[in-house]
Amino acid sequence: MIQVQDSKQVSKIEDIKIEDIKIQDSEIQDSEKPEVVLSVRGLRKFFGINRSAARKMLQEGAGKSEILKKTGVTVAVDGVSFDVERGKIFALIGLSGSGKSTVVRCINMLQRPTSGQIFFEGRDVVHMNKQELHELRRSKISMVFQSFGLMSHRDVMGNVAYGLDVRGIGKEERERKAMEMIELVGLAGWERRAIGDLSGGMKQRVGIARALCNDPDLLLMDEPFSALDPLARRDMQFELLSIQKKLGKTVVFITHDINEAFKMGDTVGIMRDGRIEQLGTPTDLTLFPANDYVKDFLGSIDKTKVLSVRHIMITPSCLIREQADPVTAIREMSENDVSTAYVIGRKMEFVGVVTLTNALQARHDNLPSVASVLTRDVPSVDQDALISDIIGTASDTPFPLAVLDDGGRLEGIVSRAAILSSLS
Ligand SMILES: Nc1ncnc2c1ncn2[C@@H]1O[C@H](COP(=O)(O)OP(=O)(O)OP(=O)(O)O)[C@@H](O)[C@H]1O
Ligand SMILES: [Mg+2]
Known part of the structure; x- marks a missing residue:
């Protein structure tokens, strides 16, 4: 679930309805009372x-x-x-x-x-x-x-x-x-x-x-x-x-x-x-x-064996559509002061990341969208994975890891800094 903490951030992702991806509390009902x-x-x-x-x-x-x-x-x-x-x-x-x-x-x-x-x-x-x-x-x-x-x-x-x-x-x-x-x-x-x-x-x-x-x-x-x-x-x-x-x-x-x-x-x-x-x-x-x-x-x-990804993941501050044009992508990244944006498809599914460098290149090449300059094989993790189990993956990946639900939708990201601070 992407938790919306910042209304400014939401308004930038114009056509994404956060309500669509928010799980309503009423949907999470424990089916049976445990004995x-x-x-x-x-x-x-x-x-x-x-x-x-x-x-x-x-x-x-x-x-x-x-x-x-x-x-x-x-x-x-x-x-x-x-x-x-x-x-x-x-x-x-x-x-x-x-x-x-x-x-x-x-x-x-x-x-x-x-x-x-x-x-x-x-x-x-x-x-x-x-x-x-x-x-x-x-x-x-x-x-x-x-x-x-x-x-x-x-x-x-x-x-x-x-x-x-x-x-x-x-x-x-x-x-x-x-x-x-x-x-x-x-x-x-x-x-x-x-x-x-x-x-x-x-x-x-x-x-x-x-x-x-x-x-x-x-x-x-x-x-x-x-x-x-x-x-x-x-x-x-x-x-x-x-x-x-x-x-x-x-x-x-x-x-x-x-x-x-x-x-x-x-x-x-x-x-x-x-x-x-x-x-x-x-x-x-x-x-x-x-x-x-x-x-x-x-x-x-060892806290990493107790805490899971859910405890340290955050909402990506910069989220863009796969069809976004390079200028929009660059503007989003610079306004959020980040050099990487997380890219989602039509059904909120996670597609990959685009770096500022790649977006600048796409603009230079007059490409219609960032779709062709994405890094698509970003490792993803489940929000229930233990932190100890993702340390290796995180250290091999230059970007924060994508946290996906069963349907491949982006729920959050986990940065290396968050992993490091969970170790202390
Ligand atoms: N049969 C007994 N008669 C008198 N005192 C007892 C008896 N059994 C336990 N105690 C006392 O009760 C207290 C709790 O003992 P218990 O054996 O339940 O502790 P424990 O947490 O299991 O300890 P350990 O980790 O050493 O096994 C201790 O002070 C112990 O000396
Ligand atoms: Mg005992």
Whole structure:
């Protein structure tokens, strides 16, 4: 969409109706409301006996360490709320001891919350009875641990099929299903190998295959890749994203690593001392950090991997028709103080650029229009492309890149200066 900021600029492009290319807000309607699979409300978890004293101190504004000193109670989670939509990855990040694992353990009630509510597919998890919880953990919510948690006396197949075995599913059926998952995580051919034969990355693939074998609606992953070396870790991040794309699983993903959180998470929650400091998409957090803590936390992030072209593109200040005569083109460029104009065809489609030098040459040669002196092979990018992915193209091109929509219409341009400033 070309946003019109300057009416002077519009009036120069006489016969182009900006309304024609403006997307009306009413046209962008979300077709369906997303389904919330997990809803956590005001979750609190205190460890220790004297919890009422701790609660009182909290209300009076005391800090976590003071409460621990005076009451012996650890405030592990202190009023955490978030929603996770179906098919999305929610990443929770924070320093060691900030309460991430406790949040996850409360979700499947491995830890009983001190207060607060947890709804899974609309059902109140906190008040489920033993039987319901058992069923929930067995078939609805699976967990993947940093330490893999595999059984070394069973082979790969035995580990992956374990959950189905426990559920009393026959050998043939469970091995068929397990094999499907083993293939999905890229371990075909390894199904009869002992766990001890596998590398860390492969062990975690087994962990994921096992978690997926029950076909859970929610996957809880507590630092699943932290024990892996950087290469295996990157592989696994990629693997999990592609599995998630295929199966559309809903995931709560815990990590220490902000780059991992931003890569994996559709939404990211930044935890500190048992609270969520800020909740948002990676882009929102990068563009609008709520406070200095979040800003510092994001300090190490590579912004080009979070921001997309849409965030840095601008409206070209000089836009002309392909049929424009050289004199008009020259006048437009000099009035806008630029040496390149973006050229569009009859249907607003992007055609190329014309430089001032070429327009002057065309005037000198008495050409009727600039059409024959255009540079037509200007690289174009999509507005959703990540900045990191266009840096190479931009540095090989003398002009700002054209940002085109699916129909080839010009939506904006991206200058090298804008790319450079997004790096800082
Ligand atoms: N079972 C427990 N008994 C007492 N205190 C606990 C227990 N589990 C966790 N804690 C305390 O609760 C706080 C939050 O711990 P938690 O394990 O949730 O943090 P975390 O963010 O997962 O940390 P890490 O990144 O090190 O895994 C810590 O102060 C921890 O010592
Ligand atoms: Mg933890």
